[in-house]
Amino acid sequence: MSGSKMDTPGTEVSLREEALQPTTIGSYTVAIARALDASGVDSKRIFTAVGIPLDLSTDPMTRLPAATMTRLYRACVDVTNNPYFGLTVAKHIHLTHLHALGYSLAASGTLMDFCRRLERYFRLVSQVARISVSQVDDQVLVRFDHVIELSSETEDAFFGFLIRTMRLIYKQEFSPLRVDMRRPMPHEGGEPYEALFRAPVRFKQEHGLLVFAKTDLTHVLSGSCPELAQVNDNIIISYLSRLDKSDVITGVTQKIIEFLPDGDCTRDKVASALHMSPTKLQLKLSQRGTNFQQLLDDTRKELACSYLSQASRPVTEITFLLGFSDTSNFTRAFKRWTGLSPTDFRAQP
Structure with a gap:
């Protein structure tokens, strides 16, 4: 209506700003809707x-701005009068809501592989935070750095979902050693968090952080399926190249994966496929602190380790999938990357 808040110049600017914000996959709202319905709310x-x-599409390219998610959560907390609504949502998030990343996570060989996939591919699901994985002695730290200020419910829902999912694919008695959250403790107390995580929880911390025992994260999972994980990793990279059109590293990595089996994966061919000159490609990569050869080596190494974990793939087939002319060249390269021959790597427990 004329004269309404929606028609003011300031609001038009805020809507434009919202459209440029980091986004989250639209299918995430399915879990929020189910949490509302389970709470007796339409x-x-x-x-x-x-x-x-x-009727949001399940296509990962269907996105919602962070501010929209914050408004939704604010409305949900108000209507349910539940300060722990984010923890309720965590019960309704399913791996399929994460599209290809969900299937890849479910097929991971270990929880460490699970965490590394989150680190590499989380932005397919959401661009509101960055995940980093590190090891300190016998502990593994999974850190969440917020790109923008998030609603407390977003943090609650995702942390709760991760721990529930890890228990599902590993064992129900699994728990982190410690949980740090950016959000303040609700006035009603932190007991529901400790009950869910079964671990000490600290609030108002500088970073979101999950601390795990390394022995838990290196245990081989019963649902491990390297072939399925690899297929979905490639799907993720394809979507990321569309989502991150300005991300030259994602684009180059996708083209390397596409061209390697042909044995003709050169910088010039990749540059042409990305509609730029080799010189421009080199410049863009150098601005990101890397170069084509480094990306080629990194991609080959990652694919090689994944393929070798698939017992049904012979080394000869892997050699040609990675674009090497013969197995001796592949073996030399693999030893340079890992210090092991492909046979010794595959024989590891």
Whole structure:
């Protein structure tokens, strides 16, 4: 309506700014809708009030700005009068809501592989935070750095989902050693967090952090399927190249994977496929602190380790999938990358 808040110049600017914000995969809202319905609230009414379509596509390219998610969560907490609504949402997030990343996570060989995939590919699901994985002695630290200020419910839901999923694919008694959260403790107390995580929880910390025992994260998972994980990793990279059109590293990596089996994966061919000159490609990569040969080696190494974990693939087949002319060249390269021959790497427990 004329004269309404939606028609003011300031609001138009804020809407444009919102459209440029980091985004989250739209299928995540399915879990929020189910949490509302389980709480006795008509999710359709809330979604309509917030301005979110009721039939969002499951395509990972269907995205919602961070501010939209914050508005939705604010409405959910208000209507349910539940300060722990994010923890409720965690019960309803399914791996399939994460599209190809969900299937890749489920097929991971270990929880360490699971965490590394989150580190590499999380931005397919959401661009609101960056994940980094590190090891300190016998502990593994999974850190979450927020790109923008997030609603407390977003952090609650994702941390809760991760721990529930890890228990599902590993064992129900699994727990982190410690949980650090950016959010403040709710006025009602932190007991629901300690009950869920079964670990000490610290609030108002500088970073979100999950601390695990390394022995838990290196245990081989019963649902491990390297072939399925690899297929979905490649799908993720394809989507990321569309989502991150300005990300030259993602684009180059996708083309390397595409061209390697042909044995003709050169900088010039990749540059041409990305519609730029080799010189421009080299410049863009150098601005990101890398070069074509480094990306080629890194991609080959990652694919090689994945293929070798697939017992049904002979080394000869892997050699040609990675674009090497013969197995001796592949073996030399693999020893340079890992210090092991392909046969010795495959024989590891």
